[in-house]
Amino acid sequence: DAGVIQSPRHEVTEMGQEVTLRCKPISGHNSLFWYRQTMMRGLELLIYFNNNVPIDDSGMPEDRFSAKMPNASFSTLKIQPSEPRDSAVYFCASSLTPGGAQPQHFGDGTRLSIL
Amino acid sequence: TQLLEQSPQFLSIQEGENLTVYCNSSSVFSSLQWYRQEPGEGPVLLVTVVTGGEVKKLKRLTFQFGDARKDSSLHITAAQPGDTGLYLCAGDDSGGGADGLTFGKGTHLIIQP
Numbered sequence: 001d002a003g004v005i006q007s008p009r010h011e012v013t014e015m016g017q018e019v020t021l022r023c024k025p026i027s028g029h030n031s032l033f034w035y036r037q038t039m040m041r042g043l044e045l046l047i048y049f050n051n052n053v054p055i056d057d058s059g060m061p062e063d064r065f066s067a068k069m070p071n072a073s074f075s076t077l078k079i080q081p082s083e084p085r086d087s088a089v090y091f092c093a094s095s096l097t098p099g100g101a102q103p104q105h106f107g108d109g110t111r112l113s114i115l
Numbered sequence: 116t117q118l119l120e121q122s123p124q125f126l127s128i129q130e131g132e133n134l135t136v137y138c139n140s141s142s143v144f145s146s147l148q149w150y151r152q153e154p155g156e157g158p159v160l161l162v163t164v165v166t167g168g169e170v171k172k173l174k175r176l177t178f179q180f181g182d183a184r185k186d187s188s189l190h191i192t193a194a195q196p197g198d199t200g201l202y203l204c205a206g207d208d209s210g211g212g213a214d215g216l217t218f219g220k221g222t223h224l225i226i227q228p
Contacts, residue, residue: 042220043221091158101207103148103163104148108157109157
């Protein structure tokens with residue numbers, strides 16, 4: 001079975017540029033999560049969707065960040081304009097439901113470097 | 116948002132030794148999960164504990180959920196180099212509702228051959 005697929009795996013760009021990260025969840029999973037991981041702050045939840053609807057975006061750092069889920073098999077996280085402090089590894093995860101007893105299946109992440 | 120403190124942050128031991136890492140909070144969780152993350156990959160679920168006092172074993176790994184469901188521990192017996200990785204605990208304080216998980220910062224574990 002295919003797991004969560006993220007692209008690109010690595011992204012290096014200059015500050016001010018728009019960055020789009022992509023995620024394909026596991027088929028049949030109704031919940032999708034976007035996380036950011038840094039050494040200083042660990043793994044932080046940015047936003048999550050249930051049945052393609054954003055449920056909680058309180059973790060989104062600021063208006064430069066936006067996320068969409070146009071259908072059950074695709075989501076994007078966009079940063080515009082990007083800044084050096086956005087450099088991190090961004091993970092997408094999916095689960096059957098948002099409940100904590102359900103395991104979350106993570107992709108391998110996108111390592112983002114903003115110069 | 117509930118805070119999960121993991122300790123130690125870093126641990127480096129020799130192959131064959133035993134170790135315990137901890138995950139603590141002042142808040143009660145409906146359930147708690149442990150994940151292991153290897154370099155260049157996403158976290159992978161190891162176990163979910165739900166009941167206070169619950170103990171689960173996964174080969175040489177023993178997971179315990181505190182009686183009050185505020186803390187958890189992971190004990191590894193006879194550690195092997197393949198156990199090396201970042202161990203993350205994640206708590207669900209939603210009562211089964213719509214909130215996501217809260218992750219600790221993790222314990223970086225290195226097992227030296």
